[in-house]
Amino acid sequence: MTTENSHNYLENQFLIAMPQLADPYFANTVTYLWRHNEEGALGIVINKPLQACIADIFDELDIECSAGEREFQEQHVLAGGPVERDKGFIIHDAGRQWESSIAVTEEISVCTSKTILQDIAVGSGPDNYIVALGCAGWEAGQLERELSENAWLTAPANTDLLFSKDYAHKADDAAALLGIELQQLSPEAGHS
Secondary structure (H helix, E strand, O other), X not given: OOOOOOOOOOOOEEEEEOOOOOOOOOOOOEEEXXXXXXXXXXXXXXXXEEXXXXXXXXXXXXXXXXXXXXXXXXOEEEEXXXXXXXXXXXXXXXXXXXXXXXXXXXXXXXXXXXXXXXXXXXXXXXXXXXXXXXXXXXXXXXXXXXXXXXXXXXXXXXXHHHOOOOHHHHHHHHHHOOXXXXXXXXXXXXXX
């Protein structure tokens, strides 16, 4: 049931950068918004791969890897946002919870636990996950202001797209959820 106070919150939504968004960090990005309330919003950019791979994270944290080591060398770590860039965030399917897991929906959780990485390394982690360094944050009212300035398009999150490794097409694919082609959008904001 939606209440009057919560109906404008965008948890479990994709924020798709509009073509005219000039911020170099967020240009052409899709951000998974996992928290949004009166205090602000938190999200993780899901289509900005770093040169680092998950195996590098395991090495950095002295985590023994016994499952699919080659797979972890091919799996990118993402640049999750400009806030707390040295902190790891893991978006994962919610079949199991780890000590710092925060349920976003019945299907998706976000976690910052080293334990989940240890479980991934030995093959007992979640089936679907994204490992990102950093997150995106907005102060109270900031995201709403950016939305009114036509900086972002919002779409309900889709788990297939969320966990897709096709980073180059995520923005177009997220916009397509709404039946929109990003390149055909006007940079002008309309208000009635």
